[in-house]
Amino acid sequence: SAVISQKPSRDICQRGTSLTIQCQVDSQVTMMFWYRQQPGQSLTLIATANQGSEATYESGFVIDKFPISRPNLTFSTLTVSNMSPEDSSIYLCSVGQFSYGYTFGSGTRLTVV
Amino acid sequence: GIQVEQSPPDLILQEGANSTLRCNFSDSVNNLQWFHQNPWGQLINLFYIPSGTKQNGRLSATTVATERYSLLYISSSQTTDSGVYFCAAISGATNKLIFGTGTLLAVQP
Numbered sequence: 273s274a275v276i277s278q279k280p281s282r283d284i285c286q287r288g289t290s291l292t293i294q295c296q297v298d299s300q301v302t303m304m305f306w307y308r309q310q311p312g313q314s315l316t317l318i319a320t321a322n323q324g325s326e327a328t329y330e331s332g333f334v335i336d337k338f339p340i341s342r343p344n345l346t347f348s349t350l351t352v353s354n355m356s357p358e359d360s361s362i363y364l365c366s367v368g369q370f371s372y373g374y375t376f377g378s379g380t381r382l383t384v385v
Numbered sequence: 386g387i388q389v390e391q392s393p394p395d396l397i398l399q400e401g402a403n404s405t406l407r408c409n410f411s412d413s414v415n416n417l418q419w420f421h422q423n424p425w426g427q428l429i430n431l432f433y434i435p436s437g438t439k440q441n442g443r444l445s446a447t448t449v450a451t452e453r454y455s456l457l458y459i460s461s462s463q464t465t466d467s468g469v470y471f472c473a474a475i476s477g478a479t480n481k482l483i484f485g486t487g488t489l490l491a492v493q494p
Contacts, residue, residue, distance in 0.1 A: 371433070
């Protein structure tokens, strides 16, 4: 199955600032996915990142708040913009592969103060 | 979209005990996975099991697709089994993996 490197693993940020999270995959994949996990909650899909086109956002998530880049088939970034304490969560990227299912990066634990 | 429900929400076990976690889903599935999230937040893929039965050491899983449920069995539990167990599913033509609410497992020595 694919191996995903996600950075940073954790960060503490001031409100009003932005943080960019990176995910690098060791093989080419068509779609990458970004999830948010708020404290004590399950995982919620933010958006699907497609190479060569704009990301597709789920209900409740907007591009201005969570801009996503997908410059090639092995890399994607998620930016959390104009952060507030409510953005404190774990953010995870994921890729899917036939017969293996979906694999996740190690996650970015974000705390906004 | 598909709804994924898990039970029980919380479970406390003594080391060495066995347990069964359940996942119900509202529609036919193309993908059904079980994950373990450890206390550091890492999400570990346990099983990719849209149907049938699989075993890996002390863990096994069974998905009965026609009845829309999956079971995760943990035998001879250890303290390292503690954490949250999620099932997640994909239904229809979408590629979106939808997560259940999770089962929080605490294994006490």
